[in-house]
Amino acid sequence: MDQWLEWATHRAHRAERTGIERRTRTAPPDALDLASNDYLGLAHHPEVRRAAVGHLQDGPLGAGGSRVVTGTHPAHELLEQELCALTGARAALVFSCGYTANMGALGALAGPRSRLLLDAQAHASLHDGARLAHAEVATFGHDDLDELRALLAQTGRRTTVAVESVHSVLGDAADLAELHRLCREAGAALLVDEAHTIGTLAEGSWAARDGLFDDHPEAPPVVVTATLSKALGAQGGALLFGGSDAKLWRAHMVNLARGFIFDTGLSPAVAAGAARACQLAGDGDLVARLSATRERTITGLRRRPLVAKHLEPGAGSVVSVRMPSPAAAVEAADVLRERGVLVGCFRPPSVPDRIARLRLTCHADTDPDRLELALAQVCDVVELAWGAPATCPFRHADGRPVEHREDHRLVQEPGLVREVLARPEDFAADNALQALRPFSREAARVLVRAGFRLPPVLASANGELHRAVRRVLTPFFSPARVKAQRGLVQRLVREQLDGLAGELDQGLDLATTVAAHVPAQIASTLSGVPNPPHDELSRWSADSLELFWGWPDDERQLQLATSAADFHPWLREQVRRSTGSGNLFGALAKAGIDQDRIVSLGYFLVIAGQETTRMLIATCLHLALSEPGRWAACGDEEDGLQACTEVVRQALATSSSTPTWRRVASSDTQLGDEAIRAGEQVLVQLSGGPDGDWSLAFGHGIHRCLGAGLAEMEATVILYETARALPRAQLISQEVPWLRLLSFQAPRSVVVRAV
Incomplete structure (x- = not known):
């Protein structure tokens, strides 16, 4: 072989083998550009083009x-x-x-x-x-x-x-x-x-x-x-x-x-x-819009803890995410390109520290809705590259990270799960709402300054206090009141779907649209307690679940604690305003429940209540879309509701959004053939165990979730209405990362496109 050809061939093979090969390609015409350096969107601005063309006249x-x-x-x-x-x-x-x-x-x-x-x-x-x-x-x-x-x-x-x-x-x-x-x-x-x-x-x-x-x-x-x-x-x-x-x-x-x-x-x-x-x-408007896009981009990427861990926001208009290898960066960029999202891919030798990165360039003219969808897809491919679970964590498995599997005794057999929950005197709920990871000094200081307190109530309480709170809550979430909301759920989801149908060709994340809005609105209708703005509620919800049921490092925990501290004063003010009213908070106050406990109840009712329903709906949508023919069956006018009920119950049995609860042994005791020591932490698996039982998904005994019927109804109706309205919807990928917390799980996104 000619020495020049041999040299060039060797260099080409080396670049391909190490994942640093470069290519020249034209961009797909309808792709969302998060790769070019056209920060202010002026490359296609009509006045800029008109000036250039005007010069060519003479x-x-x-x-x-x-x-x-x-x-x-x-x-x-x-x-x-x-x-x-x-x-x-x-x-x-x-x-x-x-x-x-x-x-x-x-x-x-x-x-x-x-x-x-x-x-x-x-x-x-x-x-x-x-x-x-x-x-x-x-x-x-x-x-x-x-x-x-x-x-x-x-x-x-x-x-x-x-x-x-x-x-x-x-x-x-x-x-x-x-x-x-x-x-x-x-x-x-x-x-x-x-x-x-x-x-x-x-x-x-x-x-x-x-x-x-x-x-x-x-x-x-x-x-x-x-x-x-x-x-x-x-x-x-x-x-x-x-x-x-x-x-x-x-x-x-x-x-x-x-x-x-x-x-x-x-x-x-x-x-x-x-x-x-x-x-x-120079007029300032474009600079302001560029700054807003940058803020949205950083906020969207920080929602995912695994992405946030590798995020480099920078000081300019480019936001970078570290990748595990050059090959992983190239593969991620190619996957996103196929999905209509263009991102930069920087690898050695272009990066002086030899760390491969995806680079997202912010533009003043990026549509916020398209950006949100694109960020969800970027987060998906980044999380999968860094090892996030690509299937339901607790489905027929111990979903905990390996390094945390000795923290609790896992109980999976349905009969033993029922026994634990039926013996509150032996297995107390004292640890149900405790943070898994003790707060760092800095995080604790932030929470104390905000007056953050969560005394035991309902899910974390036993005895007469639990019964007193439950008596107040039960009328608000009675079967009759829940059934009466069915028409409102249908109307709300249809209104939302009417506005989303046109976006299906470019792509649509059902987890953050269809699944996200209705549960919060219905919960507010039933309780009479207003919701904060949707974006704030979503952020507070996700952050609080991770703070209490995740394993954040000190830096991440401080960010989450700051978010929780922001939410707590808003909630305390709602409790104060509700005194003497007929809403849920007012009824609790009238029953003699002190303000701190009402705030504690409201904290997890407003956050966990609607958020876990959103997660269940997302899981059901993903499940129905994952199996050939099932989406069409769910949208069938005559038998669709029955098909949707089956999907929801399958999800509850195998991949519920709340797969586990925590308990702590009050004294030395026995569970089946096993001796349990006083103080031992117990984790009961409600969903996804070897003998899946959908009826366990909402708990058992005195702590069974009061919103069980509501969540099942909302999931069924929303799945049915969505399958009917979007019959051509298809998942862009069967493989998506799943949220993995100790007691919460769900697909991170349910991105669909018309076929």
Whole structure:
């Protein structure tokens, strides 16, 4: 084999084997773009396109030559004026691309007997430019100002420091104000690559925000490099200069930057479009919308603890998620692409720390509903890549993480489960609502400051207190009242489905739409207690379940405790307002139940009550969609309700949203053939055991759930109405991650698309 062919073949095989092979592909036309750098959505903006096309009516497509010969056109001069107006610079110089702008600037600032000091993780164009600049080159640790300070102390040579404002891979921000101060003190020039920040903040540039463009008499130059291909949606690069010497340094670059002198100028048509983009970026509205998208993206990803653990929000418009390997990152990106979601996939050698990442780019023009659906799918593939369970955790298995299987004695046989629940004097509910993992000092401090208290009540109480509370609750959730809600459930779900049917072609997550809204509304109707806004209720619910029934580390636990502390004052205020009313809280107060216990009851009634029903509905939808022919059977006009009842009871028997309850032995006792020690923690499996019994799913004995009939009715009706309204719905994947908490489980999403 020819040595060149052998070398190229070896490199290709190596790239493919290690998961770092790159490809060029056109994007699917209807895909949601979370990969491009078009932060403000200006690449397709009609006014930007109109400006570019307008130039072509009378002007040339290409510049026709170097800008120092015949390649400078009025469009270039207009663009440079608009860049100054946007960013706060006093002079600008436009290049054909950002890469050559970086290389040209370093070459013009460096040369023999000079030094270039680069952040070790600065963009490749800066490192490439440094290698060609005929200067002594040194790197300092990423964002390590102490190491930079030591290098700057080595005087005697003209020095330039080069950094990025927001790092292109990790997304973290440089301390520009401190960097500028260090460079001024040392007499060093500062080059800041603002590729990822120009146009993304109200001040237009980080240099303007941090005072780098201000007058600093006798200070060395500050040169800001920018790309026109990200926030401005065009193409090209630019150098920006501030201070009274701005025009001097622009002229310096015109004469010494080889990437400017020996390159054909930027297309004047592109320059005209970019000038209009600068004007649009400066009005503030797009920046506000970009910020809102970024907040939604980070919030959506943080909802999943396994994703949150590997999340890197960064300081700019790119949000990254670490992946276990390059191959896993490539596979995840390909799966998402097939589902119509485009994300970036960064792998070695593009990432300096050799950690592969998925990168989600935030855009000002992203539709919030499409973004929410896309984030659910991103979370699904990330969680599966990191080892989340892809099937129901407690279905015919011990669903606990291996490292926690010795924490409780697991009781699975239905007869023994009933016996435990029928003997509250021996197996108390004292631990039913305790946090699995003791609160850290920081989390406890947050909860104490919020006045967070959950004294025993109902599910966690025994004896007369339990009976007194149950007597008050029973009329609110009586079979007659529950039956009377059936028509309202039908109406609410039909109204919601009417608004969702048109979204089925692009994709729809039934777990966060159809399954999510009705249970909370019905619970509020029956109890008379208002709900908080839906998004807040969803967040508080998920966070509280994880806080009490999950295994969060200290950092995650603090986040969850903060969320619980936010909810508690809202709930306490609702209890206060209900005094003397006819709603559930008012009735409890009238019966002599103290305020702290009403708040404790309300905490888990408002959160766990409606949330576990939502999870059950999601499980039933997933189950019906997973088996060929079953979805059609559930939507059959004559026999559909019976088919739906069978699905719901199968779910209750094998994969209920509440598969376990906790108990603690009050004294030494016997259970079957086993001796139980006083204080021993017991976990009874209500669903998914070897002999599945749907009637156990809501408990047994004095603690049997009062909302059992309501949850079963809601799940049946919602499944039936959804199957009828969306007969063409099909799961985009049979394999989805499942929520795994000690006493709660459900598919994380039920994403469907029309077939």
